[in-house]
Amino acid sequence: MSRQLVQRLVFTVITLAAVATVMPIVLVVGYIGWQGLPAISWEFLSGLPRDGMRAGGIWPAIVGTVYLTLGTGLIAVPLGVAAAVYLAEYAKDNRLTRSIRIAIINLAGIPSVVYGLFGLGLFVLFLRFGTSIVAGCLTLSIMTLPVIISTAEEALRAVPQSFRVVSISLGGTKWQTVWRIVLPQALPGILTGVILGLERAAGETAPILFTAAAFFLPRLPGSPFDATMALPYHLFVISTQVPGMPIRIQYGTALVLLVFVLSMMLIATVIRSRARARRQW
Amino acid sequence: MNQPKIVIEHLSVQYDDGTESLRDISLEIHANEITVLFGPAGGGKSTLLRALNRLNDLVDGVRLIGKIYLDGENILASGVDVVSLRRRVGMVFAQPIPLPMSLRQNVTYGLELAGVRHAGKLELAVEKSLRAAALWDEVKDRLDEPAVALSGGQQQRLCLARVIALEPEVVLLDEPTSGLDPISTAKVEVSLQEIKRDYTVVIVPHSVQQAARIADRAAFFLQGQLIEYGVGQDLFVAPKDQRTEDYVTGRFG
Numbered sequence: 001m002s003r004q005l006v007q008r009l010v011f012t013v014i015t016l017a018a019v020a021t022v023m024p025i026v027l028v029v030g031y032i033g034w035q036g037l038p039a040i041s042w043e044f045l046s047g048l049p050r051d052g053m054r055a056g057g058i059w060p061a062i063v064g065t066v067y068l069t070l071g072t073g074l075i076a077v078p079l080g081v082a083a084a085v086y087l088a089e090y091a092k093d094n095r096l097t098r099s100i101r102i103a104i105i106n107l108a109g110i111p112s113v114v115y116g117l118f119g120l121g122l123f124v125l126f127l128r129f130g131t132s133i134v135a136g137c138l139t140l141s142i143m144t145l146p147v148i149i150s151t152a153e154e155a156l157r158a159v160p161q162s163f164r165v166v167s168i169s170l171g172g173t174k175w176q177t178v179w180r181i182v183l184p185q186a187l188p189g190i191l192t193g194v195i196l197g198l199e200r201a202a203g204e205t206a207p208i209l210f211t212a213a214a215f216f217l218p219r220l221p222g223s224p225f226d227a228t229m230a231l232p233y234h235l236f237v238i239s240t241q242v243p244g245m246p247i248r249i250q251y252g253t254a255l256v257l258l259v260f261v262l263s264m265m266l267i268a269t270v271i272r273s274r275a276r277a278r279r280q281w
Numbered sequence: 282m283n284q285p286k287i288v289i290e291h292l293s294v295q296y297d298d299g300t301e302s303l304r305d306i307s308l309e310i311h312a313n314e315i316t317v318l319f320g321p322a323g324g325g326k327s328t329l330l331r332a333l334n335r336l337n338d339l340v341d342g343v344r345l346i347g348k349i350y351l352d353g354e355n356i357l358a359s360g361v362d363v364v365s366l367r368r369r370v371g372m373v374f375a376q377p378i379p380l381p382m383s384l385r386q387n388v389t390y391g392l393e394l395a396g397v398r399h400a401g402k403l404e405l406a407v408e409k410s411l412r413a414a415a416l417w418d419e420v421k422d423r424l425d426e427p428a429v430a431l432s433g434g435q436q437q438r439l440c441l442a443r444v445i446a447l448e449p450e451v452v453l454l455d456e457p458t459s460g461l462d463p464i465s466t467a468k469v470e471v472s473l474q475e476i477k478r479d480y481t482v483v484i485v486p487h488s489v490q491q492a493a494r495i496a497d498r499a500a501f502f503l504q505g506q507l508i509e510y511g512v513g514q515d516l517f518v519a520p521k522d523q524r525t526e527d528y529v530t531g532r533f534g
Contacts, residue, residue, distance in 0.1 A: 092341075162378045166440075169336055170391035171368035171447065180394075185381060280381040280429045 029262075032254050039252025048218045053238055054245055056218075058253055063220055064133075064228035065260065068212060069202045071137030071224070072144055076201075077194055079141070080148030084190075087149070088156035089178050108146035113206040115143045120210035132225040136212020143207050144197040151193025155186040160281055188275030195268035203261050205232040215241075231257040285309035286451065286481045287333065288350040294328050297342030302328045304505045306347070311498065312450075315473060315482045319492040320502035320528065326485045329502075330453045333483065334370035335363050351451070368395060371444035375456040377436035379428030384420055387428045387439055391447045406446045414442035415472040434465025441472060451481040459487040470495055489529055493517040501525045 001009075047057025083100075091097040119139030129135040159182050167177040183190075201207075213233035221228040235253045238245050287310040294303040303325040310316045318326040328337065335356065337343045348355045356366055368391070380387050388410055389403045397403060407424065411417040416438040420431070428439055437457055444452055454473075458466040473482060473495060486492040492499055499516040501508045501524075509516060509525045520526040527533055 162374075162376070163380060165336070165339065166374070166378050166380060167390075167394075168339060169334065169367055169372045169374075170394060170443065171364055172391075172394045173364055176394050180390075181380060280427055 029258065032251060032258055035247075036251035036253075036255030039248040040255065044249075044252055045256070049216070050218070053216060053234075053242055054249070058229075058231070058234060058256065060217060060220055061229040061231045061234040061253070062256065062260075064213075064230040065202055065232070065257075067133055067221065067228060068136050068140060068208065068230055069198050071133060072140040072201045073194065073198050075137055076141040076144045076148055076197065080145050080194075080197075081152050081190060083145070084149050084152035084156060085178060085183070088153045089174070089182065104146050104149055107142070108150070110143075111206075112143060112204050113209070115139055115207045116209050116211060118142070119207060124211055130225060131210070131212060131214070131227045133212055133221060133228050134224045136208045136228070136230075137224075139207045139211045140201040140204065143204065144201045147197035147200065148193055151196065152186070152190045155189025155193065156182060158189065159185045163281075185279075185281075188271055192268045192272045195264050195271075199261050199264040199268075202264065203232055203257065205236050208233055231260065283312070284353075286312040286352065287483075288348075289329075290348040290350070292329070292332065292345065292347035292349060294325070294332065294337070295344045295346065297344075302505050303332075306507050308500060308507060308510060310451075310481060310483060312481045313477055313479075314497035315477050315484060315495050317492045317496040317499040318483065318485050318502060319489060319499060320508075321533070323504070324502035325505045326502050327455050330372070330455050330483060330485055332357075333451065333453055334367045334372055335361075336367075336372065338363065368447050369449050370451040370453060371447055371449035373437070373440050373444055373452070373454040373457045375459050377433055377440050377460065379431070379436050379439055382428065383425045384428050384431070384439060385424040387443050388446045391443060395447070410442040410446040411439075413445050413472060413476055414438040415468050415475070416442055432465075434461045434468065437461060437465070438469060438472065441469065441476075445476060445480075449480065451483065452476060454482070454484040456485050456487045458491065466491070489517075489531070493529075501528065503528075 044057045045062070046059050048059060050056035087097065087100065091100075116139065119135055119142075123129045123135035123138050124131055127135075129138075163181050163185070164177050167181050168174070172180070205213075208230055212228060213230050214227040215237055217227060217229050231253065235250065235257060238253065239250050289306055289308040289310075292303060292306040293301060295301045306325075306329065318329060320326060331337045332345055332349060333351075333356075337345065345357050347357070349357050351366075351370070355361075371391075380390060382390070385407055388407045389397075392403060392406055397406075408417060408421075411420065416435060419435060420439075423430075428436065431439060437460070441452075441454075441457070458469050461469065470491070473484070476482065477497075484495070486495065493514065496513065496516070498510070498512055500510045501516060501520075501522070503524055509520060509522045511521075516525060517529050520529060
């Protein structure tokens with residue numbers, strides 16, 4: 001075989017490989033959109049479920065997912081960013097730091113259903129929060145923290161060291177330097193990590209299964225200590241637990257969840273690319 | 282002669298791995314003069330500069346032995362307020378490093394850190410320090426542009442202005458013109474002559490020629506030791522030590 005032929009063959013194969021990785025996402029989005037779009041109506045988006053969820057809308061599940069995502073952000077973002085600042089700016093290379101790092105890596109490797117069981121044990125039962133938004137948010141926060149911490153730490157470390165030295169040499173304290181130079185410069189990277197982490201939280205079923213999700217609750221949650229419906233769990237329920245479920249509604253729900261998660265991803269991408277264009281280093 | 286501004290007594294700088302970058306240095310630095318620290322690379326000049334505002338503190342495993350008196354106060358003593366020391370002893374680095382903000386903000390950054398909020402005061406400081414750094418005329422209409430938009434030479438003069446804005450007592454410069462073309466270099470040297478009227482200037486020059494051009498006093502460093510220290514042109518015209526002579530006449534380095 002001539003070298004040119006080999007070259008052409010290899011090129012074809014790797015191109016196909018690249019295309020193949022794109023196919024699933026195209027197929028998933030396309031198929032869900034195709035099947036789900038007919039279900040979408042104002043009533044479906046803004047109405048309460050009726051007839052054992054076989055008719056009506058998914059408004060409580062949408063609201064529940066928004067609450068859970070925002071609540072998780074409220075807890076996980078300050079905690080995660082603070083931890084990242086500690087690790088990137090303050091931590092010396094010692095036993096404590098190393099064990100924190102190992103803990104974070106291990107936290108990221110835990111299956112989500114285990115988080116769910118842990119949340120059930122700690123937040124729902126031991127702390128007596130009951131099956132509630134609070135318990136769900138806390139559980140999702142623990143799951144999201146590793147993502148937020150590691151992306152935020154990476155973003156902080158990417159800020160050139162010389163900026164820190166200059167700020168210190170101009171009479172800045174360590175904290176002034178972090179607050180005025182390092183954090184603002186790292187913010188787009190941190191935001192990207194935050195959104196990606198929350199996006200995962202929004203789509204997860206297992207962690208809220210025992211901690212926050214209600215099987216069927218045809219009203220909006222009234223307080224953080226109420227249980228709530230949520231899109232991923234609702235999808236699970238109507239796909240497996242309810243006989244005689246119109247398939248239209250399942251795909252409609254899946255489409256709403258998909259759009260919710262993908263638009264978070266899109267926002268993250270936009271923030272990142274705009275920041276990159278504006279960056280001065 | 283009045284009191285020296287800075288008195289260095291038996292200063293040694295050692296590292297955790299047992300190496301040493303300065304050995305038993307004693308030196309007096311006078312106000313309103315340009316003191317030049319020169320010699321081949323690795324001689325400890327930058328280390329000495331960074332000892333004068335305790336910037337070595339940022340590096341792990343560095344130990345400073347000896348005493349450095351600034352107006353009679355030992356700045357190496359424990360309990361010294363390092364943050365206000367760095368306000369009194371400013372530093373310009375070899376590479377111009379504008380902070381990622383506007384020109385104006387670069388100049389006011391240090392003042393704002395120190396708690397100056399008064400807009401008029403900040404405004405005044407911007408003009409005054411940019412003038413002192415011989416940059417005002419070139420940038421007065423573009424103060425709100427990002428500082429990175431400036432040329433390298435302008436950036437370095439901005440870094441000088443940023444230090445002057447703090448009205449420090451001592452200005453340290455570590456090869457400030459090493460990345461600049463001859464014209465920019467000349468502008469920086471002119472502004473050094475200006476600022477020495479108000480401040481004490483300590484500089485590591487980027488060449489022997491520059492050292493000879495600007496020195497009121499010069500100290501020659503070789504492998505961590507102070508070989509010779511003299512007034513004005515003495516060191517360049519009539520060095521006492523053979524090693525100094527070899528270096529200034531270009532026989533090595």
